[in-house]
Amino acid sequence: MISQKAKYALRALIALARSARPGEVLLISQIAEQQRIPRKFLEQILLDLKHHGIVTSRRGKAGGYLLLKDPAEISFGEVLRTIDGPIAPLPCLSRMAYRRCIDCREEESCEVRRVFARVAEATRAVLDHTTIADCVGKPVEAEVRALLA
Amino acid sequence: MISQKAKYALRALIALARSARPGEVLLISQIAEQQRIPRKFLEQILLDLKHHGIVTSRRGKAGGYLLLKDPAEISFGEVLRTIDGPIAPLPCLSRMAYRRCIDCREEESCEVRRVFARVAEATRAVLDHTTIADCVGKPVEAEVRALLA
DNA sequence: TCCATACTCTACTTACTAGATAGAGTTAAT
């Protein structure tokens, strides 16, 4: 299960991508209301995304948030890794945070690992090749893109 | 990430499948030692698997555990669902424990859901079609099976 | 019968995390 936080992050990014005439900002409170996300929680999330160079912000009156990266360059995988940490189903299969399983004799012959490696691969195939841009068009377009991917 | 508990369960089942001349049992302590699983923790796990009809046990002297189901009928998916609960990345995509996302306007047009539906499908394709039997043969055999699946 | 062995069940502990909430601080426009 992905966290609420990651789900909120994705929805916020989609909202930003949708409303985006370049240079135009969205208020935290607008996104929060539109997407039914607890406002203070969303603040943290956007700040996090900002620190990771995915969005940027303007402060003060007339401030707000906007995408820093091109929507087509923001993959679901990147967002999940930013917010939730590693995607891999086992620590010994994580790219961003590899850790050997302490109780596992030898990694190469671990049957459990072998199976979950296939899961990880399949998951990454989807998440690393699906972007926020894939979510802003009309539903039908998105469907087509998904099938072609 | 799958839990340690689920990983232990899978390893225990593989150990049982490996040692299995029909009717022959393995002691909890044997499995625990062989697989480096905390013994008391493993007790709980095996009991759980027993209650779900995956293994069975004999009590008293000369007691122990053995598989109840055919290894080829025990899928990774079944074990994970038994031990960890739903596999789906979102509650609104779970078969065993569907729950609508309270903050989601309409499920059909939810872009996040659409993407994770593909993840769920890919994950299930692996986990529901890989069984304990796929893990007991020689490593090479397992590899071949995986490629053919 | 009694004992040792091995599974069974329930409760508990401990540390960590998810999902917020709170509030003081800082920046920018008017």
Added chain:
DNA sequence: ATTAACTCTATCTAGTAAGTAGAGTATGGA
């Protein structure tokens, strides 16, 4: 100077993961 917005850090609460503890129950054998 004021107000609107973002920024940062701390805190809270409930729940979960991972494991530990210990009393209970069944079985086979001396």
